[in-house]
Amino acid sequence: MTTLEIKGDWNITKGKLKQKWAHLTDNDLEYVVGKQEELLGRIQKRTGETREAIEKALHDSCPTCG
Secondary structure, eight states: OOSOOOOSOHHHHHHHHHHHSTTOOTTTTOOOTTOHHHHHHHHHHHHOOOHHHHHHHHHHHOTTOO
């Protein structure tokens, strides 16, 4: 995934990501159009996961993303 585009119902996706990484907060998962890299960075910082793992989790949680 070279460009991350968040579409669809972000609230459902946030819920699934919180199930995977329970310590993520709403602030961590605040999505702003055009700030996809910042979102990935926040999740990566809080979880310690690789960018690839986060992108996979986003894709698995939200089929309309990316």
